[in-house]
Amino acid sequence: MSLPILTSAPGKVIIFGEHSAVFNEPAIAASVNSLRTYLLVTETEDSDIVELDFPDIGLDHKWHAKELSQIAAPSRIAASEHSKNLNPALNAALEPLLKPLHGSLQYHAAYCFLYLYSCLCGSRRGVKFSVKSSSPIGAGLGSSASISVCLALAVGKFGGHLNSEPEKLSKQELDFVNEWSFIGEKCIHGTPSGIDNAVATYGNAVLFQRQPNAETKLEHILNFPQIPMILTNTKIPRSTKVLVGGVQDLITRQPEIISPILKAMGQLASRGAKILADLNESNLADLCELVRINHGLLTSIGASHPGLEVIKSLSDSMSIGSTKLTGAGGGGCAFTILNQDASLKDIEKFKNTLETQYNYQTYTTGLGGPGCVFLPSEEIQQNISVIEPLFKKSANVSDLNAALLPGISGLKWVH
Numbered sequence: 460m461s462l463p464i465l466t467s468a469p470g471k472v473i474i475f476g477e478h479s480a481v482f483n484e485p486a487i488a489a490s491v492n493s494l495r496t497y498l499l500v501t502e503t504e505d506s507d508i509v510e511l512d513f514p515d516i517g518l519d520h521k522w523h524a525k526e527l528s529q530i531a532a533p534s535r536i537a538a539s540e541h542s543k544n545l546n547p548a549l550n551a552a553l554e555p556l557l558k559p560l561h562g563s564l565q566y567h568a569a570y571c572f573l574y575l576y577s578c579l580c581g582s583r584r585g586v587k588f589s590v591k592s593s594s595p596i597g598a599g600l601g602s603s604a605s606i607s608v609c610l611a612l613a614v615g616k617f618g619g620h621l622n623s624e625p626e627k628l629s630k631q632e633l634d635f636v637n638e639w640s641f642i643g644e645k646c647i648h649g650t651p652s653g654i655d656n657a658v659a660t661y662g663n664a665v666l667f668q669r670q671p672n673a674e675t676k677l678e679h680i681l682n683f684p685q686i687p688m689i690l691t692n693t694k695i696p697r698s699t700k701v702l703v704g705g706v707q708d709l710i711t712r713q714p715e716i717i718s719p720i721l722k723a724m725g726q727l728a729s730r731g732a733k734i735l736a737d738l739n740e741s742n743l744a745d746l747c748e749l750v751r752i753n754h755g756l757l758t759s760i761g762a763s764h765p766g767l768e769v770i771k772s773l774s775d776s777m778s779i780g781s782t783k784l785t786g787a788g789g790g791g792c793a794f795t796i797l798n799q800d801a802s803l804k805d806i807e808k809f810k811n812t813l814e815t816q817y818n819y820q821t822y823t824t825g826l827g828g829p830g831c832v833f834l835p836s837e838e839i840q841q842n843i844s845v846i847e848p849l850f851k852k853s854a855n856v857s858d859l860n861a862a863l864l865p866g867i868s869g870l871k872w873v874h
């Protein structure tokens with residue numbers, strides 16, 4: 460496909476089943492349309508380079524054709540065959556190119572990019588990838604999956620793998636994006652379950668279960684109910700890779716204790732799915748009960764953090780609703796499902812306390828909505844003077860969403 464290319468994918472909230480999802484238990488996640496990542500792919504003047512400009516994490520890096528020519532990428536089939544473990548020969552070839560990058564944020568984002576680019580774009584050069592996100596990064600809201608999905612869709616298009624129907628992404632194309640973004644997620648956090656990239660690809664909400672043979676069972680929930688909730692970001696940094704590794708270590712040390720806990724989390728997700736299919740005034744309290752239990756179990760496996768417990772204890776002491784961490788935990792975000800009788804005054808007080816006393820950020824956001832989307836080249840070209848400045852470091856998040864948000868911005872995104 461010709462340049463420019465613009466893609467976008469949403470963040471997500473896991474309602475039930477984070478961590479246990481990695482161990483083949485069912486889990487439920489919903490997309491969050493207002494927290495999206497956007498990727499713009501443009502031609503560079505220098506036809507010899509591939510450039511990454513990811514200002515959200517302070518990454519601006521160029522690779523020259525000579526360095527990139529060291530990589531002998533596996534074919535698509537070979538890479539998919541390595542869906543349990545990333546291709547070791549390709550990993551070894553990428554290592555020298557990744558060496559100059561600092562810290563895990565930059566390293567993992569660049570690793571994800573280079574892996575997908577090598578597999579899907581072969582020897583194409585003279586191109587720049589710019590990423591901006593309206594979602595907090597590393598906060599449990601699926602930022603890694605949304606960037607992986609944006610990259611899989613963009614490099615899939617640029618590499619000529621996704622060009623069947625210009626007016627709609629077909630089921631096969633979405634499956635391709637899901638498959639490759641899963642590989643991208645592996646670069647970022649080692650052993651993902653695949654739930655985050657699935658919901659960022661297909662949108663809406665999913666009941667997801669990884670199978671022992673590494674296949675996945677995916678049920679799309681199209682009319683996800685609007686659950687009355689406040690989402691709170693503690694802004695405490697953490698890494699999904701480290702947290703998932705911690706649970707793996709714990710299960711190795713205490714298998715008889717941890718396995719039943721993970722199974723119970725799976726039961727919570729299955730029960731939760733039944734309630735969510737017909738959420739009403741009479742069963743909201745049952746949903747809240749499951750939320751409280753799921754948070755307690757996540758705490759017992761070491762996925763909480765004192766900063767998350769602040770949100771839980773405030774919601775408990777104000778009797779305003781039920782709180783559960785979401786995503787990998789260890790910091791990042793929690794949501795609070797509001798009780799039916801929570802007053803507007805108390806809701807404001809709850810948010811205000813978290814923001815002013817703890818410097819947390821609260822969001823009141825709808826769940827569900829579109830998954831990955833792209834903007835046709837002509838539409839980008841017509842709006843390029845508005846689009847390009849949004850990818851600068853100084854651009855602010857509200858301008859990004861105001862100009863680009865699918866369903867709000869007026870741009871003709873293809874779903």
Ligand SMILES: Nc1ncnc2c1ncn2[C@@H]1O[C@H](COP(=O)(O)OP(=O)(O)OP(=O)(O)O)[C@@H](O)[C@H]1O
Nearest residue numbers: 564567568592597598599600601602603699786787
């Ligand atoms: N806008 C972005 N620009 C560059 N890199 C990003 C961006 N968003 C995410 N990333 C990459 O994703 C990594 C964060 O992934 P991580 O899985 O730890 O957190 P998360 O996806 O936000 O939370 P969770 O997995 O719990 O939902 C960062 O280290 C970075 O490499």
Ligand SMILES: C[C@@](O)(CCO)CC(=O)[O-]
Nearest residue numbers: 477478480651652786787
């Ligand atoms: C912690 C985890 O269950 C959810 C992260 O959003 C990891 C995964 O499922 O890939």
Ligand SMILES: [Mg+2]
Nearest residue numbers: 601603604699
């Ligand atoms: Mg992630």
